Amino acid sequence: MRKIKWGVLGAGGIADRRTLPGMAFADNCEIYAVMEVFPELAEKLREKYNAKKAYTDADSLLADPEVEAVYIASPVVYHAEQVRKAIDAGKHILVEKPIASTAAESMELCKLAADKGLLMAVGLMMRFNTHHQQLKQMIAEGKFGQLVSCHSQFTCWYPDMPGNWRQSKATAGGGAMTDMGIHCLDLIQYIVGSDIKKVGGLAETLTFNYDVEDSCSALFQLENGCFGTVDANFNIPDNAVKWKLEFYGTKGSAICVGTIGQMDGGEATVILSDDSIGYDATQDRNEEGGVVLTGELGNIYGREIESFGNSIINGTPLEVPATDGAKVQKIIESIYESAETGKFITL
Ligand SMILES: NC(=O)c1ccc[n+]([C@@H]2O[C@H](COP(=O)([O-])OP(=O)(O)OC[C@H]3O[C@@H](n4cnc5c(N)ncnc54)[C@H](O)[C@@H]3O)[C@@H](O)[C@H]2O)c1
Numbered sequence: 001m002r003k004i005k006w007g008v009l010g011a012g013g014i015a016d017r018r019t020l021p022g023m024a025f026a027d028n029c030e031i032y033a034v035m036e037v038f039p040e041l042a043e044k045l046r047e048k049y050n051a052k053k054a055y056t057d058a059d060s061l062l063a064d065p066e067v068e069a070v071y072i073a074s075p076v077v078y079h080a081e082q083v084r085k086a087i088d089a090g091k092h093i094l095v096e097k098p099i100a101s102t103a104a105e106s107m108e109l110c111k112l113a114a115d116k117g118l119l120m121a122v123g124l125m126m127r128f129n130t131h132h133q134q135l136k137q138m139i140a141e142g143k144f145g146q147l148v149s150c151h152s153q154f155t156c157w158y159p160d161m162p163g164n165w166r167q168s169k170a171t172a173g174g175g176a177m178t179d180m181g182i183h184c185l186d187l188i189q190y191i192v193g194s195d196i197k198k199v200g201g202l203a204e205t206l207t208f209n210y211d212v213e214d215s216c217s218a219l220f221q222l223e224n225g226c227f228g229t230v231d232a233n234f235n236i237p238d239n240a241v242k243w244k245l246e247f248y249g250t251k252g253s254a255i256c257v258g259t260i261g262q263m264d265g266g267e268a269t270v271i272l273s274d275d276s277i278g279y280d281a282t283q284d285r286n287e288e289g290g291v292v293l294t295g296e297l298g299n300i301y302g303r304e305i306e307s308f309g310n311s312i313i314n315g316t317p318l319e320v321p322a323t324d325g326a327k328v329q330k331i332i333e334s335i336y337e338s339a340e341t342g343k344f345i346t347l
Pocket residue numbers: 009010011012013014015018035036037058073074075076078096097098123124125179262
């Protein structure tokens with residue numbers, strides 16, 4: 001099997017925690033080069049992942065003709081420049097979210113890559129969760145009837161850490177919704193197969209002292225009419241939440257607990273009902289109902305890399321095109337605008 005030679009820019013963060021280990025599960029991937037700013041770390045990672053090259057600057061990795069695709073996992077403030085340089089160097093690109101500091105620049109970069117015939121995907125890897133894929137199919141088959149309501153929540157405990165790039169607008173672009181809620185908004189649009197058309201939101205720094213929001217909630221409507229809400233917080237203790245993702249329709253619901261996150265799996269319970277046939281004045285509930293989905297679990301980062309490699313090698317459509325990342329970023333900017341103006345925004 002042909003293997004894509006990957007170069008990784010910013011190999012020491014999420015790349016080392018998840019994506020580089022995940023690459024081992026992708027048959028079409030060779031970890032060829034890693035780049036980190038400190039030489040000792042770059043060399044340590046090269047050794048750990050058995051890569052051929054270790055670089056300490058992006059330009060040198062991008063100048064390496066052996067590198068065919070790059071995974072950009074540096075702090076957000078460096079993304080735009082590194083994507084631009086990767087495009088100039090003729091590399092295919094998987095870039096972590098958000099692609100750039102603004103949706104407009106993200107979209108411009110998508111166009112630049114497309115004009116050069118390069119593939120660009122964004123790191124919204126939760127699309128590859130087994131249960132999310134199953135639910136996408138079930139919704140497309142109409143199993144839940146007319147979808148009318150959906151909800152998702154993604155949070156963490158992120159106290160003040162002076163100098164932390166994620167806690168400054170200048171280096172992160174935004175706070176909890178930009179960093180975490182982006183996955184929820186993307187999953188809802190992807191699984192339902194309908195885009196958000198109208199959105200309102202609240203965003204404030206309620207608990208900590210940094211200048212990005214630690215609390216953000218969005219209320220929206222999809223093109224297909226379904227209403228939805230997403231909550232993103234940096235100020236709820238990790239063990240106090242279930243990271244829920246819920247879909248409700250006229251014929252049933254899907255309630256996922258822990259499918260959001262960095263691991264495959266979680267629990268997805270599907271309840272199909274024919275209540276819609278008639279009105280039941282007693283409103284009796286059958287608490288026993290529901291089927292817990294099963295499926296062959298894997299590594300979502302491995303699937304992300306394998307899928308992108310397949311698009312390069314076989315021309316299969318991108319599962320997570322970067323344009324989707326730019327569009328969801330535009331929604332987040334509209335949520336922030338709504339929080340400022342108090343008005344709903346039509347996209
Ligand atoms: N998909 C996911 O599961 C996931 C999870 C966390 C973070 N992320 C995204 O990954 C990106 C990085 O986040 P993180 O949590 O790994 O941050 P991090 O701060 O933990 O790691 C970033 C790494 O980049 C390195 N770096 C610093 N300056 C650099 C430069 N100029 N060029 C290249 N590398 C540089 C740092 O030394 C560090 O090792 C962000 O876009 C974030 O949104 C994605």
